[in-house]
Amino acid sequence: MEWFAAPDFWLSRLVFQRALAGLYVVAFLATALQFRALLGERGMLPVPRFVEQVPFRRAPSLFQLRYSDRFFAGCAWTGCAVSAALLAGVDGLLPLWAAMALWLVPWALYLSIVNVGQTWYGFGWESLLLETGFLAVFLGNDEVAPPVVVLFLIRWILFRVEFGAGLIKMRGDACWRKLTCLYHHHETQPMPGPLSWFFHRLPGPLHRVEAAANHITQLVVPFALFAPQPVASAAAALMILTQLWLVLSGNFSWLNWITVVLAVPALALPSDRGPGPDAPLWYEVIVLAVAALLLFLSHRPVLNMLSRRQVMNRSFDPLHLVNTYGAFGSVSRIRYEVVVEGTRDTVPREDSDWREYEFKGKPGDPRRWPRQFAPYHLRLDWMMWFAALSPAYAGAWFAALVERLLENDRDTLKLLRRSPFPPGEPPRHVRARLFRYRFTTWRELRATGACWERTYVREYLPPTRLARTAPRP
Template sequence: MDWFTAPEYWTSRLVFQRALAGVYLVAFLSAALQFRALIGERGMLPVPLFAARVPFRRAPSLFLLHYSDRFFAACAWTGCAVAAALAAGLDSRLPLWAGMLLWLVPWLLYLSIVNVGQTWYAFGWESLLLEVGFLAVFLGNDEVAPPIVVLFLLRWVLFRVEFGAGLIKMRGDDCWRKLTCLDFHHETQPMPGPLSWFFHHLPAPAHRVEVAANHVTQLVVPVLLFAPQPVATAAASLMIVTQLWLVLSGNFSWLNWITIVLAASALALPSDAPSSVPAAPLWYEVVVSAVAVLLVALSYRPVANMVSRRQIMNRSFDPLHLVNTYGAFGSVSRVRYEVVIEGTADDVPREDSDWREYEFKGKPGDPRRRPRQFAPYHLRLDWLMWFAALSPAYADSWFGGLVERLLENDRDTLRLLRRSPFPPDEPPRFVRARLFRYRYTSWRELRETGAWWERTYVREYLPPTRLSGVAQRS
């Protein structure tokens, strides 16, 4: 009897690997289509400037050894191609060692991107993809049944994702303890989806049930992942249902989807494993065991943080992002603010000038425009605009660069937007930003006006600025 592997998880591994490859594909596609304006040579936070001040040991990355926009694009599109090949099952047609190397390629490429991504890549799901992607390297292919220790480590990641998120909520905003956070959250979350308006208008008792169910799923159910089957399958299934609820209620990039992928690895699905699977080769057992010991040792700091009263969320404790700590929404905003950016072609900017609004793809802007579904695709600028509205400090490093590029009608920057109000060859003379308070309309207001949002001017965020010098924000 093979003590090292679990053939009964053959189908679960297959589902996990193919789905993870799909997440990788979305992540690389997001990088390929957005990097030039964000971190490219002429981006808001250029990689070459970052590379000049950060040593390789702090942020291991191919792009600290060499950077050009062409090289970055080649790496990102290579990541897309490899992810697509993995989703199609190419790793199963290779020798075990070659399949492992193939899984290592997207991990190395995405690590290189994340470690130079700076603010644009400072999200928990980036580290989560890297941690899970590293484990996928050692999960094997059709030459061997799934290693028990790697399946355990995948559950260990899922446990930390859910339990860490549950703890930070209970320790954070008291609305989680009072079961009232979802009275606000569907309205104030970073990027609402097409159904978020309807979720917000659920009756108050339904919101209480949502929060209570969340606490059970994040603080009780994760422990059951380590119980015998079918209890572990039931626990993972509850997590999947909860994550699908979150998919429907908002745009959280691929956070929900990769959590679903993790949960799939714990499901006891009907197995179609061959009747006779060769025992794992000795070299494979040694490598997997050594990696498991390393990851268990690296778990010390994330666990210490998770049980600490001063718990922080979404932190990586090693430059390779091998074992991380997770959590989300320890505090919930009660009021939604949005930064609205406008430009004018007038020579002298006045209040009554012809100010035209830039439209973003995902973040709220035009009150009559219904929020769209973008997740698992990640609109990085839209997400950072949400943080900018919370406090100008969140945008100190990049907002001035954004305004400068809008004044130039920079093609790559405009591609991040839904619509620019100015023709490509006629950039605005001035750009300004204003802060508005947004709230969902009521059922009656929606019927009468067709508007999903009602917005109220709060204050100036950035005074009219011209290309000769970007003024300081107020």
């Protein structure tokens, strides 16, 4: 079938595949380095406890069949290794069927992780990586030209990411319609980056221009993805520029980067490759069958986008094949942060020697400037932002975090930037207090050197000690 292949997109496919493999490496690396404290046998939300309560059909995962920390680590590091091989181009050296099988490995491994990841893996970009990674299985290698239908489905994902986000903004917070949300967003976003202070201090009219440009990029430009070239390439290029602007302004894990990756297949990058050999019949049949399935499943995110009760970041099937996306349907006007402290004093008082725990990414010491971590994902830091919005977001994991801090748990302390207590000398009490944070002004920055100013609001968790002295099994 001549129409099946898109020979003008050889290079676009190559760039897409290598960039996606790079994001897989980051995702698996973040999992391997953080899972023990979050999900391990002694973690805050242990996988064994989860799989006892949730059946396989609702959360298909290798870890439903067997779990141990060693097995989980092996899966995470295997995902890293296979993704690194894909990044190096090993799939191009294999037969078509073997290349497809190799791309299936990181998808299946990461699906197994996400489906038992609970709160720690409840972010939209997890499903986005899985949906994109599933399509990558059917994109082929150097034996065949890129299939038109798969390139179309990749654009369809990008359309839903951008258009869904645009709709949720217009239906959500009135400040998006008034073009004033960015008066607050750079300051109150989950994890500011090193340039966020400067973005926040841009003039008000420029913030309004930012918001208006965002609406155009998310509500108008996505339709141009399905226009003939060079219009589709221009639309994709504009989306890439917008995402790079967001990369500069904050830390959004790999959300911006995977959106950039999704835009690449819409670019008709110059290539000297010819049409290439005809695709084998079995490959065409599989690709068309998968495309039909994904188009059928797409009715659910379409209905969601059309609904006045549109929801963000929802998976409609346990395999995360077709999902709905969105971000920042509402924007906080005030930034709150939970500050966690411990003391060695036997009887905790207000004037005790309270020492603050420092997190890697979330604001803490007002003088410590935010760092760039994205596309790496600091899961605990992100959830601390949600916990500051409402204790309801903290659920069972916050109490478990406090318990592990009281034990000086090594794996938990690895998630932090610094613990104020040396090994062998854990705190006797831990407390949490809620503070209001705001970016300093230019004058305050010059006078104090601090990028943040914080004000005590209330007690978040009273001084707490271990309820037992025996070590946990």
